[in-house]
Amino acid sequence: MDDPDHGYRGEQVAFYDRLVGERGDAAFYRDRALAADGPALELACGTGRVYLELLRAGVDADGLDASADALDRLRGKATEAGLDPDVWRADMASFAADRAYGLVYCPFNALQFCRTIAEQEALLRRAHDALASGGEFAFDVFVPGFDVISAEYGEWQSESVEFRGEPHEFRRRTRISDEVAQEIRVEDELYDADGERVFSESRRLKLLPKREVELLVHRSPFAEWSVAGGFDGSPLEDGDDVQVWTLRT
Incomplete structure (x- = not known):
């Protein structure tokens, strides 16, 4: 792979x-x-x-x-x-x-x-x-839950988290990346208290x-x-x- x-x-x-x-x-x-x-x-x-x-x-x-x-x-x-x-x-x-x-x-x-x-x-x-x-x-x-896919996929979901002893904002978005193959892309982003991005990562799953x-x-x-x-x-x-x-x- x-x-x-x-x-x-x-x-x-x-x-x-x-x-x-x-x-x-x-x-x-x-x-x-x-x-x-x-x-x-x-x-x-x-x-x-x-x-x-x-x-x-x-x-x-x-x-x-x-x-x-x-x-x-x-x-x-x-x-x-x-x-x-x-x-x-x-x-x-x-x-x-x-x-x-x-x-x-x-x-x-x-x-x-x-x-x-x-x-x-x-x-x-x-x-x-x-x-x-x-x-x-x-x-x-x-x-794969159709209720979750319909309600949450495509929209950023955010939460406040503590990382390395400091407040951060964690954001995740899941999207259908290939409807025919039934594949999704999950995107994660983490921002510190000043709004600076700590990382941005994505992965694809079947x-x-x-x-x-x-x-x-x-x-x-x-x-x-x-x-x-x-x-x-x-x-x-x-x-x-x-x-x-x-x-x-």
């Missing part, structure tokens, strides 16, 4: 840690890793929001990400916490692993950075090949409704799969905002 929009950089990396609140996913993937028969591998581990939770729980876990800046921040946080991470820079659609994992996982919509069928199929093959026999690939993607994911999984090497409507394992139903998939070898 050769995409200049992919991978956080610079100040956006530092701000990311403040931006993402509690979702319930870190505990979910930690518990899945603890129950797995073998080590775990996180695809798109970023600054370690989920990955470091696994290390704190004593999980033998590796991670990879496309952003060198994000990995540097992860390593710094791990050092402060007395943890020993094993992470490397790689594209999740073309990575190679040198050991077999009991669990491969990809949290927080990161799979949606793979916008083409070729990239999506490549990621599923790579995840499958990295698993030991009986291993699982778990990931979550959001449910909307993935359930049936489209099902088609991809059907074409993948995985033997069986299931999907839930939340990290509590509840059935996926109309009105849910997250799809939690588990694919098994």
Whole structure:
């Protein structure tokens, strides 16, 4: 995946840690890793929001990400916490692993950075090949909500935040960038108290409704799969905002 929009950089990396609140996913993937028969591998581990939770729980876990800046921040946080991470820079659609994992996982919509069928199929093959026999690939993607798209897409959403001990204004706008391909562009901007822009960043993602994911999984090497409507394992139903998939070898 050769995409200049992919991978956080610079100040956006530092701000990311403040931006993402509690979702319930870190505990979910930690518990899945603890129950797995073998080590775990996180695809798109970023600054370690989920990955470091696994290390704190004593999980033998590796991670990879496309952003060198994000990995540097992860390593710094791990050092402060007395943890020993094993992470490397790689594209999740073309990575190679040198050991077999009991669990491969990809949290927080990161799979949606793979916008083409070729990239999506490549990621599923790579995840499958990295698993030991009986291993699982778990990931979550959001449910495209027409109410949210109609009410919020195309408009800037702003909030006051504290960053590096000072007040800032954070702005986000999500737009449909390709109606035919069902792709979106998410734009983030951060301004300090004097109105000076700290960073401006954008990224493109693929909307993935359930049936489209099902088609991809059907074409993948995985033997069986299931999907839930939340990290509590509840059935996926109309009105849910997250799809939690588990694919098994």
